[in-house]
Amino acid sequence: MPLAALAVGAAAGTVALAGTAGAETTDIVRTGAGEDGYSSSSRPTYNFGASDTLVAGRAGGDTMVTYLKFTVASPGAGVTVKNARVTLTRESRTLPSALTLSKVASTTWTEKTLSAKNDPALGAAVSTVKPKSDAATVTFDVSAVVKSAGTYTFAVTSKVANTPARFRSSEAAAGRPSLNLTVVRPAATPPATKPPATTPSKPPATTPPTTPPTKPVEATPTTPANCVVDAKLVPSCGVLWGAAAGGFSDVPRDEALKTFEQKTGRTSTVYHTYHKGDELFPTKDEIAMTSDPANPRTLMLNWKVGYGTKWANVAKGDQDARIDRLSTFIKTNYGTRKFFMVLHHEPENDVVATAGSGMTAKDYAAMFRHTVLRMKANGVTNAVFVVAYMNYEKWNNSPWWGDLYPGDDVVDWVGVDTYNNAQPGGFHTGDFNYMMNRTTDKAKFPGWYTWATTNHPAKPIMVAEWGVYDSSPTVVGKNKADVYATVLPQLAKMPQIKGLVYFETAKDQNGHDIRMDDTPEALAGFRKIAADPRFNVKL
Known part of the structure; x- marks a missing residue:
């Protein structure tokens, strides 16, 4: 989720009963x-x-x-x-x-x-x-x-x-x-056959300097044939499509996801959910959602194993009983079906850099390593482990940021949670390339996609959360639609991205509306992305 870890308190979400096209x-x-x-x-x-x-x-x-x-x-x-x-x-x-x-x-x-x-x-x-x-x-x-x-x-x-x-x-x-x-x-406007190529405005001087948006280029139309996944859920071609729907709300996640799929016109192959502490998962509803032969899905389960304690304590083994209990539950209830597991997404927001705090970046890496190795030793062979960063310049530029990485031997996918503002001239305004590669100082940090592909070239990239909001005083449908129009052509220039998972909420902890359908124009633009054949990946 944008700029913070998953909040337990209530906020807002959306569930819908969609009408027919043009109605x-x-x-x-x-x-x-x-x-x-x-x-x-x-x-x-x-x-x-x-x-x-x-x-x-x-x-x-x-x-x-x-x-x-x-x-x-x-x-x-x-x-x-x-x-x-x-x-x-x-x-x-x-x-x-x-x-x-x-x-x-x-x-x-x-x-x-x-x-x-x-x-x-x-x-x-x-x-x-x-x-x-x-x-x-x-x-x-x-x-x-x-x-x-x-x-x-x-x-x-x-x-x-x-x-x-x-x-x-x-x-x-x-x-x-x-x-x-x-x-x-009101009735949604049918998507245009070719969206306008626009360049969102550069943020004003009062905001941190950012990389100028890249002008959209037309992607080469391709229809992937027989795209399948391997043992680590990496697609042989194309990109996995997914969503975390109904965020910050009381709407059941499975219900919210089905509504999201109905609105966007595509099954979310990756079903992203969140858990913490002693919670046991996959839940019955999650298992049911990934047991639907008409709508094949895999899970991306986000777990804060250190909930209620410190990362250093997990690394020392203080929560081994918690890890063992979940391992047994997974083996008993989910068999050998492959799934993604993210361990404590967006850790940057919880780092306490003071030595001995138990919550340093190195403590996070140690917690991640210990949990993965413990689960594997327990016989959990179907978990595909993902480390998910925030992509916020303040943290990327921090001297401790590089210490977060747990190691190639325990990380299967490198993930990122990243969000853009569609408000012209607003903070964090930009296109999809900017969303993935923004920086305030290339000497300190070259941009997240550049960092990932340079430092971990063998690892597939999971955009574990992405979304677009519009901070304009009056929301303008064209704003989000213009950002969505840059996704497909610029995604084609980032071949290491193998998964794209949207985070949908009517109101996050910062008040941002990240729904893809807050206006008819936005929904039409998003449906164009969802309809692209590169997401036709078979599990």
């Missing part, structure tokens, strides 16, 4: 709570912002109020909001016979400081529901309030005595609060 499309745009918490009248100075539970109702003399804050990104040009609903997932215990959601005028409160001593005042009631006592979820209709992009704050209360409701918060592992907008998008 309007109805989507469900889901936004997670950016802030949530609850206050307790009997504990007026207590803060519950870090809790994975939200409580609303009365118990004895205590009145508890749940607060929710959602920041809704623009659903795109020409899009209308049909309705809006807030959904909460019951965490435990029975629900009261009535719950009320009220509007809150203040949007400045934060979950870290919220308490009964300073909680914001409640406004008018928006929706009252009477759920079944054992209902899995509770949904409030907020269509009268939420009609467009903006920040919305609500409170949930109950007057029922001694039956407080308990819901999962944004800190929970699943079932986090969501604001779901049903939106209607």
Whole structure:
């Protein structure tokens, strides 16, 4: 994900019910709570912002109020909001016979400081529901309030005595609060037979100097025949196509991926998912997605084995029980089917360069090596290991960056997560070549693709995450479409790239909308990429 590791807190994602070509499309745009918490009248100075539970109702003399804050990104040009609903997932215990959601005028409160001593005042009631006592979820209709992009704050209360409701918060592992907008998008414009060759603008002088975008060149049309993968999942010709869909959302990843495939018109051969710590995977849903004969897929499983500890501790063997448990699970549940495994993607963001911190670049390399060798010793023979960098100039120029590489003997693919801004003149604006090879100083760092092909010429390159966002004050469909138009011709000039995996989210941790369909023009441009025959690789 762009510029940071996978966030546990909620953000936004998209799941859609796509219409037919040339017709309007109805989507469900889901936004997670950016802030949530609850206050307790009997504990007026207590803060519950870090809790994975939200409580609303009365118990004895205590009145508890749940607060929710959602920041809704623009659903795109020409899009209308049909309705809006807030959904909460019951965490435990029975629900009261009535719950009320009220509007809150203040949007400045934060979950870290919220308490009964300073909680914001409640406004008018928006929706009252009477759920079944054992209902899995509770949904409030907020269509009268939420009609467009903006920040919305609500409170949930109950007057029922001694039956407080308990819901999962944004800190929970699943079932986090969501604001779901049903939106209607205009008909997509059919893709042009030949996209315009454009050169995105150079970033202004106030941003770090960057490599000027390369002018698109026409790719030589080719139709790969009988492209297959070898034991390391390297295609004999062509490029593997994949996606991590529904990022930063509560939408199930398999559901989000199927929607992504429906919109883009191609099965994502690489299905990218994320796990951490003691989680066991592949999950049943992941296994089902890679057991579909009509839509052949392989997994790219991202694992933070060091979650809750330090890289140095993993390297010393402190988490061997965790590694062994997962190894046994994989052998038992996934057999010998090949899959990609990324170990702690984007490590740069978590490096603490101080010697002895346990989180230095060398500690990362040691953690990676130990995990790979341990899994192989445990008999896991079907994992293809990927190291995935961030491609952010600040880190690439750091003196410790080169120490991250774990070694050719434990790395099968060299990967990168990289993103571009489609805003003309904006920071990190550029074409696909710029996305893969940008630099602020070639003497310090020659550009990521140049570095990879020079230092590791025998390793295939996996673009493990890529995406395009538009930071323009008003999103312009042509902007993303122009960047997408550079992908195919410039990809043809980078033969070491053997995998291309899009990261799709309506709102990442920096507020970027990386959906490929936020405008009809963007979707048309992206569908042109997806339709290219170079991605016809058989597993």
